Amino acid sequence: MEAVTVHLGDFSSHMRELSRGFLFTLVIGTTDTSLVPGITIAGAKPELTHYTPAADAEYLVLGRCQVIPTVPMTPDGKPTPALITRAVIKLTGAGVLVVNAGARVRPNIPIIDLQGEPGRDIRTGLAIDRSIVDRVFSNGVILGENLARVSGAIVIGESIPAGTTTAMAFLVAMGYDAWNKMSSASPVNPRDLKIAVVKEALRNAGIDKPLEDPLEAVSRVGDPVIPAMASIAIGAARRGAKVLLAGGTQMAAVLAFIKHVDRGVLNNVAIGTTKWLINDRTADLIGLVREVAHVPVASANLDFSNMPYEGLRAYEGGFVKEGVGAGGVSIAAISKGYSINQLQEVILSNYEELLKGMGNTA
Amino acid sequence: MEAVTVHLGDFSSHMRELSRGFLFTLVIGTTDTSLVPGITIAGAKPELTHYTPAADAEYLVLGRCQVIPTVPMTPDGKPTPALITRAVIKLTGAGVLVVNAGARVRPNIPIIDLQGEPGRDIRTGLAIDRSIVDRVFSNGVILGENLARVSGAIVIGESIPAGTTTAMAFLVAMGYDAWNKMSSASPVNPRDLKIAVVKEALRNAGIDKPLEDPLEAVSRVGDPVIPAMASIAIGAARRGAKVLLAGGTQMAAVLAFIKHVDRGVLNNVAIGTTKWLINDRTADLIGLVREVAHVPVASANLDFSNMPYEGLRAYEGGFVKEGVGAGGVSIAAISKGYSINQLQEVILSNYEELLKGMGNTA
Numbered sequence: 260m261e262a263v264t265v266h267l268g269d270f271s272s273h274m275r276e277l278s279r280g281f282l283f284t285l286v287i288g289t290t291d292t293s294l295v296p297g298i299t300i301a302g303a304k305p306e307l308t309h310y311t312p313a314a315d316a317e318y319l320v321l322g323r324c325q326v327i328p329t330v331p332m333t334p335d336g337k338p339t340p341a342l343i344t345r346a347v348i349k350l351t352g353a354g355v356l357v358v359n360a361g362a363r364v365r366p367n368i369p370i371i372d373l374q375g376e377p378g379r380d381i382r383t384g385l386a387i388d389r390s391i392v393d394r395v396f397s398n399g400v401i402l403g404e405n406l407a408r409v410s411g412a413i414v415i416g417e418s419i420p421a422g423t424t425t426a427m428a429f430l431v432a433m434g435y436d437a438w439n440k441m442s443s444a445s446p447v448n449p450r451d452l453k454i455a456v457v458k459e460a461l462r463n464a465g466i467d468k469p470l471e472d473p474l475e476a477v478s479r480v481g482d483p484v485i486p487a488m489a490s491i492a493i494g495a496a497r498r499g500a501k502v503l504l505a506g507g508t509q510m511a512a513v514l515a516f517i518k519h520v521d522r523g524v525l526n527n528v529a530i531g532t533t534k535w536l537i538n539d540r541t542a543d544l545i546g547l548v549r550e551v552a553h554v555p556v557a558s559a560n561l562d563f564s565n566m567p568y569e570g571l572r573a574y575e576g577g578f579v580k581e582g583v584g585a586g587g588v589s590i591a592a593i594s595k596g597y598s599i600n601q602l603q604e605v606i607l608s609n610y611e612e613l614l615k616g617m618g619n620t621a
Numbered sequence: 622m623e624a625v626t627v628h629l630g631d632f633s634s635h636m637r638e639l640s641r642g643f644l645f646t647l648v649i650g651t652t653d654t655s656l657v658p659g660i661t662i663a664g665a666k667p668e669l670t671h672y673t674p675a676a677d678a679e680y681l682v683l684g685r686c687q688v689i690p691t692v693p694m695t696p697d698g699k700p701t702p703a704l705i706t707r708a709v710i711k712l713t714g715a716g717v718l719v720v721n722a723g724a725r726v727r728p729n730i731p732i733i734d735l736q737g738e739p740g741r742d743i744r745t746g747l748a749i750d751r752s753i754v755d756r757v758f759s760n761g762v763i764l765g766e767n768l769a770r771v772s773g774a775i776v777i778g779e780s781i782p783a784g785t786t787t788a789m790a791f792l793v794a795m796g797y798d799a800w801n802k803m804s805s806a807s808p809v810n811p812r813d814l815k816i817a818v819v820k821e822a823l824r825n826a827g828i829d830k831p832l833e834d835p836l837e838a839v840s841r842v843g844d845p846v847i848p849a850m851a852s853i854a855i856g857a858a859r860r861g862a863k864v865l866l867a868g869g870t871q872m873a874a875v876l877a878f879i880k881h882v883d884r885g886v887l888n889n890v891a892i893g894t895t896k897w898l899i900n901d902r903t904a905d906l907i908g909l910v911r912e913v914a915h916v917p918v919a920s921a922n923l924d925f926s927n928m929p930y931e932g933l934r935a936y937e938g939g940f941v942k943e944g945v946g947a948g949g950v951s952i953a954a955i956s957k958g959y960s961i962n963q964l965q966e967v968i969l970s971n972y973e974e975l976l977k978g979m980g981n982t983a
Contacts, residue, residue, distance in 0.1 A: 353770060354768065355767050358731075368760060368763060369734065369736075369764040372731065374729065394729070398730060401682060405717050405718060408644075408715060
């Protein structure tokens with residue numbers, strides 16, 4: 260099997276630019292939609308989901324978490340996807356910048372603030388004040404323009420619990436059929452619950468026909484990460500950088516946002532994800548991207564089947580699948596010449612370090 | 622006259638790296654020491670000095686100010702040095718990132734937050750809580766390491782009113798003779814006032830013999846910008862980037878901070894300033910640098926004598942002299958092959974745009 264599978268479009272110009280080096284930007288945010296019981300597994304309890312993006316960012320940058328007193332994995336040893344991202348980033352020597360789109364808990368690391376705010380539960384129909392969405396958007400474009408001046412390839416990842424639900428609501432609000440296409444961090448996708456939440460959100464937002472303005476759609480039923488990722492991508496792509504949106508089905512929402520603001524930049528935009536996300540039969544990233552805009556979609560064929568730990572092998576069973584840009588940075592590393600085996604070796608050794616930390620705090 | 626004059630050391634490896642491209646980082650902060658009447662001209666009234674760093678940052682990034690309702694110049698047309706920085710940065714196409722070290726007023730742009738706090742009046746002897754200085758320092762090192770991964774040359778500038786006074790206090794606290802060597806944005810340097818403030822600060826901080834720990838010296842009598850610039854420089858220089866500290870006599874304080882934390886990185890550090898700063902006979906940057914650590918010092922020979930506006934010609938009379946990294950980015954542009962004339966032309970045309978804005982708001 261190839262290290263990277265290209266599912267849609269021509270990914271070669273992205274690979275060429277990524278091979279020269281890249282900058283990884285992690286966008287974090289929260290939505291109170293993550294407090295709906297059962298909607299996400301990104302946190303041991305609903306109220307702890309607010310800590311997950313900050314903990315992911317701290318682990319990514321420092322190798323340890325500060326906002327939570329533990330290592331970023333479940334008690335039975337299933338690690339955050341930030342494990343993959345950190346291991347691969349360290350291997351490549353790429354630079355990392357964390358961007359706060361609007362997170363209830365802020366990490367104790369240097370962070371670029373777009374002056375956003377955490378998203379409300381989208382069932383209110385008033386997810387984020389419109390003026391805040393506008394501010395995040397204009398700050399994100401400026402940031403993207405400046406990042407493109409220092410790196411020809413920008414990989415943008417995300418961490419926001421319940422982000423697939425808000426992305427579904429955003430896509431439907433913009434007129435796309437996303438009802439049965441969104442993935443989940445859980446092997447058992449709570450699709451009916453997500454659909455019920457999205458329907459209530461659309462009803463309370465008074466959306467009965469498709470919106471044309473993506474900033475308005477975010478303001479009513481979206482989350483802060485969608486406009487932040489999209490605006491950074493728009494700013495960077497306008498300056499000629501190759502942008503890799505690193506994530507799962509949420510990236511279709513980011514792609515739709517970009518298309519409705521500035522279709523002209525789409526030739527510099529691609530989506531990078533993992534094999535596990537593509538293999539999710541409860542979701543359909545490729546179908547979504549075909550519906551929104553034909554940009555290249557590639558996936559990294561990481562394979563944890565032979566990992567010596569159950570917590571890592573769980574990824575093959577559909578746990579987590581993607582997040583914190585894990586797939587995108589893996590594709591970037593492969594573009595630079597690293598093999599899947601090299602990636603898996605550093606992921607394993609970083610996992611073993613995490614296990615030691617777990618022993619210390621247990 | 623050469624476009625750049627090298628006053629100390631071998632600047633050639635810096636020029637070589639700068640010629641390949643650079644990233645400009647503006648560090649902003651405030652100290653309540655700027656409220657001492659007469660200590661700074663960086664603000665029409667003492668309480669307005671708190672707006673200056675945010676206004677500089679907004680003008681640099683956006684070309685207009687948002688936190689103040691006017692253009693960033695005095696009523697009689699003397700512009701902020703950010704005019705030079707913005708014009709030159711636009712000419713070179715370099716990326717800009719603004720870092721908040723601790724500013725009372727925050728700009729409405731994307732900004733990297735080091736989780737610092739504004740400095741208190743140093744006459745209290747308790748400028749910044751030690752835990753905050755430590756946090757700024759560790760965040761700055763992480764940031765510098767990551768910036769070095771995307772750019773081989775990092776130019777770091779500053780905006781902090783009364784920064785020469787706090788830098789003097791810091792240098793004296795660390796055992797250096799800075800008493801009559803600090804410059805000023807005013808053509809009439811209020812040296813006696815600065816010395817009186819520094820003496821009161823040292824007395825109230827209980828400093829009667831030199832300190833060895835620069836973090837402690839900042840905590841007692843410094844400002845947030847000193848540890849922020851120094852830590853970014855340390856992180857970047859450790860990763861092999863060439864760092865250009867862009868500023869005037871305050872850079873001697875940053876240099877001393879770096880030296881007392883990690884002397885080994887000094888071979889990647891240089892200071893870049895303007896001719897006007899070097900020509901300030903009330904100050905002695907070269908003497909200070911000789912006393913602290915022999916790193917290269919270079920100055921850009923911008924000459925505004927023949928500018929068609931009195932506000933610009935005032936720079937030749939000793940107004941402003943330096944700030945917002947104006948000298949450093951000019952040196953970086955010259956390293957990339959731009960001539961002094963090209964720089965002066967874009968500065969003039971940006972000034973004329975500012976004048977138009979002044980007409981609109983008057």
